[in-house]
Amino acid sequence: MQKQLVSVIIPCYNQGIYLEKAIESILSQSYRNFEIIVVDDGSTDQTKEVAQKYPLVKYVYQSNQGVSAARNIGIKNSTGELVVFLDADDWLLPDALFININYLIQNPEAAFVSGAHELFYQPENKSWLIQKEVTENHYCNLLQGNYMGLPAVGMYQRWVLNEFQFDTNLHYCEDYDLCLQIVRKYPVVHHTAPVAVYNFHEDSVSSNHVEMLKYALLVLNKQKSIVLNEPEEACLQKGLNNWKVYYSEKIYNKLLYQLYDLNLQVDKEGLEALKENDQELYFKFIAENKFNDNVDIITGA
Template identity: 55%
Template sequence: MSASNAPSACPLVSVIIPCYNHGAYLQEAFDSIWQQDYPRIEIVVVDDGSTDTTAQVAQRHASVKYVYQKNQGLSAARNTGVVHSTGQYLVFLDADDWLLPDALKINAQYLEQNPELAFVSGGHDKIFVATGLLKIYTREVTDNHYLQLLQGNYIGMHATVMFQRWVFDAFTYDPTLKACEDYDLYLRISRKYPVAHHTQRVAAYRLHSTNMSGDIPLMLSTVLSVLKRQKSFLHTGEEKQAYARGQLIWKEYYGNELYHKITSSPRATKAELATLLAIRPAQTVRHLLQPKMFMLKRILRKYTPDAGLRLLHKAGIYKNYRPAVGQVITGDFARHTPFSTEFGYDRGGPVDRYYIENFLLRESQSIRDRVLEIGDNEYTMRFGQNITQSDILHVDARNSKATFVGDLSDSPHIPDNLFDCIVLTQTLHLIYDYKQALATCYRILKPGGTLLLTVPGITPIDRGEWRKTWYWSFTDVALHRLLHDTFPAATITIGSFGNVFIATAFLYGMGISEVTKEQLDMYDPQFQVINTVKAIKAHRSA
């Protein structure tokens, strides 16, 4: 049905096809549009300076609106297509891809039923031309779309997206981007407007040797640059953690792609090797040097002992390397300010949370029945088992969620023997009379009840609201004496965690996403980052 005699109530869909020397594929793209079971469609082809048959293929169809421009790139061509289109809904289809049956009807129904949506996206097929392999790509995303997009482009193919026309009154594709212009647009839109996603497959993505996505160094550098544009707009800890995770996910994804490409091909470009070396130095060095490692060690020791062994140490091959005096390279640590002044919350989360949360997870069976937590009850609800009542003690009476108000070191209004468990994480160092606070914990715990306590050892000091009440740090030795003084006859277990690297990472504000589990799990008692206590109050004697 043509646009002229279709029902007027049905919104017009403009399918915009930017084309640069892909005339050989253009007819197949047209056919996939004309087979759609949707009554009102217009096709706009933007010829971006092609020198092949693009003009002839497009102009032999009177219903196709053909626009020519000098070569300006994909983003500029799409923007030109928007200007020359008239549809209420817009779809961008590359000339070498095609739409699957019912694609336009499926997406249009979403927008008609939810007119507040800026766009809707769906699943797609990946067609690998060289092998004929077909992969189905669907991912279920139902909410928090901006947070999800910060952690990767779950959409994956722009032809699966149908936009409201009004979106382009405020946004356009960025012509300065050589790649990832679609991802940039999704982030900007979803930060401001609601969007939706479904798992129905609506388009096919043809993967061949001329795809820009094959240039992995370009794709990685561009996608990280696009993601970095969002950094100044991140306000919540959740957004900052999603951003940090997104950086790791993109590096991991393209690192895998690049490593597979390099190891399966006898040739690698300098750009590919440089990119892989930057994000996976150990893996790259092993790949390049492992076959002659024994000989290489001897050569490096004899002729370039420090530089050579340093390289092998960085690759994880020679682990006992220590730089000679005067040969320490401080690198990114050669600075007087940390990477983060927010304990690493803006870089994926604080490293000390690994120890705190693992401790609570191990002791989750003790977080039961009636539980008191200080400030909020996040850990109680996250790790607790069989909770009958969750109480919160807060110093501020304006906190509507607090069931008790007061200072833990001076709370006579809290009854004796009331709680089965007290979760006291990262709080004791903020209480000047910490001995009295522990005495209160002992008093208000039931016999047989458990105190789960964590305290900082080596730590940055908060620069915000807790700056004026940040009094103490505690070693495992101090805790041993302190708990035996304040919890008479109790069963006490003290844990200690950290090493020189993690202590340094914490002080510099590195996030947990920037260190490995192996680095976190190594313990050196000389560098205690977090110390923990499990104290079980003794039962009354018979």
């Protein structure tokens, strides 16, 4: 088991402040046969200095092309039979590699294995364990929502990444898109042991609810030509609705916060997204606005 090399790829764009903890979480792994590749996606902060402090880190630089391109470059510059994608602001739990590699040894036909994660909510210094049991029909389950949650919970076989890589046209939900492509064709394994920590902070990509909703729906709509039967079609439609409900609620709450803060402007893009995806919440917000003197969101006065 210790003979299999695991390549941990860390794309980083101006997240040098978090990078050290991500690297240290790999160096602290109970499974010791790994390599670390940091792909600097055109950062202007201390990313290079942090990465080059560690002799075991292979530092790769590219002009800013986005996280998908950075991960793809990381794949090309790695040599492991197994691959993990760790975002620079997240970290692995100490037994992450050991747990996931054992599942792949037990299931050698699987294209990847994924596990549970902890959600660390930085603004309040709180953590929650996020687990979802999925033992069969992974494609339909993934259509209904991204049960993986973040890239770092997965460990991929090299051979599947020779066939599928990240879509560089996607600026959000690119990992969701990749997993849907893989699960459509190959068996995978998911378990409920926590292996990674998702660090949610004010600069997190997923805090941009409008863009997350836009790209989640885009990724799922790509599956319309791929679903094969009525049950899969039903899962796809449920997934589209689930994303609309999930992010519309978040957009609505953010708009309310903006509405009642005299120092903030109401996000017009958020309002348009709400209008397009959840008419009930949209008109609820419009009604709320009538009782507020902060801003007339209809006339802009």
